[in-house]
Amino acid sequence: MRMSQKPKPSHGLAACPGCAEPLDSGDRFCGACGYDLSAVPAAEAGPDRPTVAIGTPVTWPDAPPREPGSLSTMTQHPGDLPGTDSGGRDLPTTEIRTDGPTPPEPVPASGSASASAASGGDFELAAPDPRAAVRVDQAPAAEAVPAPAPEAAPAAVLCVACRAGRVDTDGYCENCGHAQPRERDHMERELAGVAAVSDRGLRHHRNEDAFAVSSTTLPDGSPATLAIVCDGVSSATRPDEASAAAAEAAGASLLAALPRGTHPQQAMHEAIVAAAEAVNSLAEEPGQDGAEHDPHRHRNAPACTIVGSVVASGLLVVGWVGDSRAYWVPDDRSTPPARLTEDDSWAAQMVAAGLMNEAEAYADERAHAITGWLGADSYELDPHTAAFKPDRSGVVVVCTDGLWNYAEAAEDMARVVPADAADRPLGAAQVLVGHALDGGGHDNITVALVPFTAAPRGAGSA
Template structure:
């Protein structure tokens, strides 16, 4: 019996008893799949073995039927809805598709007259409908459930990150990231205008040869006009962090270790230009992958910063009566105009060319000029390492200090969240990434990663 004949013969929905029209394939009231039910007839009932997944829109939200019985997953996929509301598996021996016993004239285990064990042909296409999220979640590879759309909560997410049902783009893993490693913490967010997060960070702690603790924070900002800026920032942050965490325990001076880390990050980004890229991601007219980098190394008595580009480091004393300070100088058009005495800082940063960078990591960079500097603060404080996604909304050191919570040294993750929230509240025009590092570094073992 074809599916079309089954549908034409049904007058009421087997699930909710709603009257049906000729040719209906799904119940308009409850969404029940009418192709799963055979029309009642006077001849021998037909049993169809169905090993595929049948969406059950009318099923309860949990994995149990209306009477509270929990069905195994394998049985749920082959279940049809009985008019009473109980879902019965269609492949149980001796049971018809409507839940009634088959005629007992046949021997046990032997198919009765008119019983078919073949599967009806699949139609060329199905009508558009939202699939059951439980079925969608089970349709992936074993041990790897398929992701379900965060928007419609029903469609399956394809390999490109879009819902197959409603087309909604799914959040990427890097859209919002938070990490706390001992006394250092960082938060990164895509912002409100960009379609992806091209920032990256790396934080960690280790010990110097004398056993004292040291904290490391690296923040990178992908150059949007370049190819694969998100890959560039990720590669640079990882390479710099790994280099620092390997060099410092060997006794390398923190300022020299920072210089070497920036060089290692540069090599990591340069290598991306040598990798084959898909036609969608690369063309001869695009720049090589590129990013900026800024970092800080905090020990018990020394603060070292390093940078290439326009991401920044700020110093904020715990005693807010003492002045805060910006510890880096931008590699940017605006900074060059100010340094040359051609413009005031206010005039330069008001110009549309202000954020054009003059230094970056990447194969297209003119030359690599790592900047490093060492400081010995005379009082406790907090180091803020950030991209321009934050300092665009708090450019001066005084503004940054005014945003930082008073307990920033004790709650670095919370403080980073507050600073990112300020940028989002201000418009979130760019990706925003912030790392917060208390100074001095606490003794080794006091919450180190």
């Protein structure tokens, strides 16, 4: 069972007749393929597999007793992974996997990102190629381009798809109906020691992922880097706002807690709680379409998943709720990589209960139905956290299922992460997003890379 379906839009179509892209109320054209929705009867929606949440409560075992504020966390070498969760419980050893489910059918050699979209009858205008993208940082205020003189008429904006039609104020071409690229369609950011890239993908008409990356200083003067990645639940209302609010709140919480000397694992737990509160508050705010004031319409509260990582003082800390993941990829590829998180999902639940093997569970259409998320209509919040102390250098890959769907097992992820990822995290993140686009780009894609540098052998701990 999934979260309640979206209400039927005012135009009577739940999905585009041409490409099966989900539609929003008030759409005049399909944002993916440009279909004129006013002249076509409703059609059956094609299969799609966005991140969704199931509505059936999941029976989890009672947590063992734990002293308030306790961080009964052991530190391990990579071979000792996975570590413990926020309740002090050992994570199942099956989570560290070098084998994966049955690999997907190979993509034809000619199937580039844009060709994959076109062959499926989807939006033929490909998302920006991250491997060739030009990152544009926000200009300082002093260098801002001055606003045009009041008497100057604004120049007409031409459609990037047909190159002929004028773009209306709603962001759609008046000639072909294509939605124009928006700021969140492709985002990149790089700081010292961390980088992230997010892309709309080739099937969705907007990017419902969000991220936050930053760095700070601990009380002893040592550096700390952090990355938060959130994936909006597509079956909920305003998923893009939910992911953005969660990422911003979690990042701000970590930046406030770490310089005060809060243990990184406790800081991660508090950050997830802060993110949940930020998403919950969205349920109390009216949406832009005013649907919350209509008593005849039911809409799920804004919701998203979250995963984050903090690297500080030789520790690698991860935290998550949902099915967004973190992977450990050592610089020395002769040593094994590892998956550091366990999904809150239907597939993971089936595997843990012994009802299916991993290949069967992840091949099921219900595999990506999540059993844990941030949102006002979620069940009791249960943030998962774990701390590790690797004895070698590597990189932490923090990502949504838009990436790991194309590199599910730890070894698969290690194969697609560039060898120089620790030295060039932004370039490596661009390559990973490109890998997902070449694989079909069926979902939004977001990945953050956090390099981890191990202390030299024999060096004392900070």
